[in-house]
Amino acid sequence: MTPRALILIEGTRTGNGLLYIQAAQRLGLHPITLAADPAQYDYLRADGIEAIRIHTDNLEALIHECSRLRVTHDVAGITGFAGVDESVYVTVGKLCRHFNLPGPNPASIERCYDKFAQRQLLAEAGVPIPAYRIAATSKEVENAAAEIGLPVVLKPIVGSGSSGVRLCREADEVAEHVAYLLGGTHVWQCLPRILVEEFAQGPYIISNTMGNEVIGIAAGEFGPLPHFVFRKTIFPAPLTDKEYKRIVDLSLSCLQALSLGWGPANIEFRWTERGPVVIEVNPRLSGAPDPQLIQLACGVDLITEHVKLVIGDEWDLRRKHSRTAGARNLVPDRDGTLDWIRGASLAVAVPGVAEVKLYVEPKTPIVRKGDYRDWIGHVVAASPSLEQTEEILKQAVDLIDWSITPFPKFDS
Structure with a gap:
């Protein structure tokens, strides 16, 4: 009997990769990962998980490999992960079109990943967004910041996980970050162009959608500025019915636009003084642990339902229960060598804790980047109420401790 396969393009270092593998297996599929460097994804080392090394930025090579796999497998679907390289999900859409499989529209995904093009489309549709300009040189950035008014947020035109994103309150901070972005340190996925954006201040909210349906709305918190390193997520967000409806309506307007x-x-x-404004639309599933929070809070397994959609099966987005789930990301406060990290076994034993995951081991060099790469682990919990979930998270996180020895300083 020909095995029914799900092809996964690339993977995730700390995200949903293993969950997609497990969902595929539960559905009777044989998952096959195509990746430029499969060794970077720890979960692919487990027995029985197939991975093939291939240049995933080469569409023709991927078409050839998928065609080869179709000789020995019934390829039911193709999906993948945006990860660090935003173009991967565009490639997924092109592969699905080529093989006549269910998948996203690559043109829509590509426009969405271009933050400038995305904002133009949202503005044309009347969706509230921060003031913005596009710039390619330091002088253009300086002029744009002056037009918008400080403080401003500078970000690469393409990217994810807050990589290269910074709040600049003063002109010298603008100059400093432009020098970093254009000076050869930042890795660009496209021609270097910088989005200069008004700093929209207020509570941070994330709407999770599947198809044309809003599955739920979460609240998030970042660590200290000027960077935007995610620290905490609560699902569902503590919104009034009126506020919830407003976010739902805006979410659907974004999808249409x-x-x-x-x-x-x-x-x-x-959620600013003038109401909610859209910061960004990401045409993909949120990274871990957001899907776990949704499943804990309302019983909808978005990853499994996404796989069903990818292979053309009927999905089920009905909510099974109503709880409050939360996650805390573990973020170090200094650079150096990690001496030890402990307390995970104590934290996971706290009633209500669903998962404790550490991403690092002792002797790992810690070099903070000011983005998602700063995370060294996370804690996930759920309970019947917001207050109880907050308390469980605090209790569990307080049990986890680590020691970092600063790197030695050498006299110049």
């Missing part, structure tokens, strides 16, 4: 509506997406908002 960007010609999305197939598969998962997540939409980031700030």
Whole structure:
């Protein structure tokens, strides 16, 4: 009997990769990962998990490999992960079109990943967004910041996980970050262009969608500025019915404006003095542990339902229960060598804790980047109420401790 396969393009270092593997296996599928460097994904080392090394930025090579796999497998679907390289999900859409499989519209995904093009489409549709300009040189950034008014947020035109994103309160901070972005240190996925954006201040909110339906809305918190390193997520967000409806309506307007509506997406908002404004639309599933929070809070397994969509099966987005789930990311406060990290076994034993995951081991060099790469682990918990979930998270996180020895300083 020909095995029914799910092809996964690339993977995730700390995200949903293993969960997609497990979901595929539960559905009777044989998952096969195609990746430029499969060794970077720890979960692929387990017995029985197939991975093939291939240049995933080469569409023709991927078409050839998928065609080869179709000789020995019934390829039911193809999906993948945006990860660090935003173009991967565009490639997924092109592969699905080539093989006549269910998948996202690659043109819509590509427009969405270009933050400038995305904002143009949202603005044309009347969706509230921060003031913005596009710039390619330090002088253009300086002029844009002056037009918008400080403080401003500078970010690469393409990217994810807050990589290269910084709040600049003063002109010298603008100059400093432009020098970093254009000076050869930042790795660009496209021609270097910088989005200069008004700093929208207010509570941070994330809307999670599947197809044209809002599955739920979460609240998030970042660590200390000027960077945007995610620290905490609570699902569902503590909103009034009126506030919830407003976010739902805006979410659906975003999907329509960007010609999305197939598969998962997540939409980031700030609730400002003038109401909610859209910060970004990501045409993909949120990274871990957000899908786990949704499953704990309302019983919808978005990853399994996404796989069903990818292979053309009927999905089920009905909510099974109503709880409050939360996650805390573990973030170090200094650079150096990690001497030890302990307390995970104590934290996971706290009633209500669903998962404790550490991403690092002792003797790991810690070099903070000011983005998602700063995380060294997370704690996930759930309970019947917001207050109880907050308390469980605090209790568990307080049990986890680590020691970092600063790197030695050498006299110049």
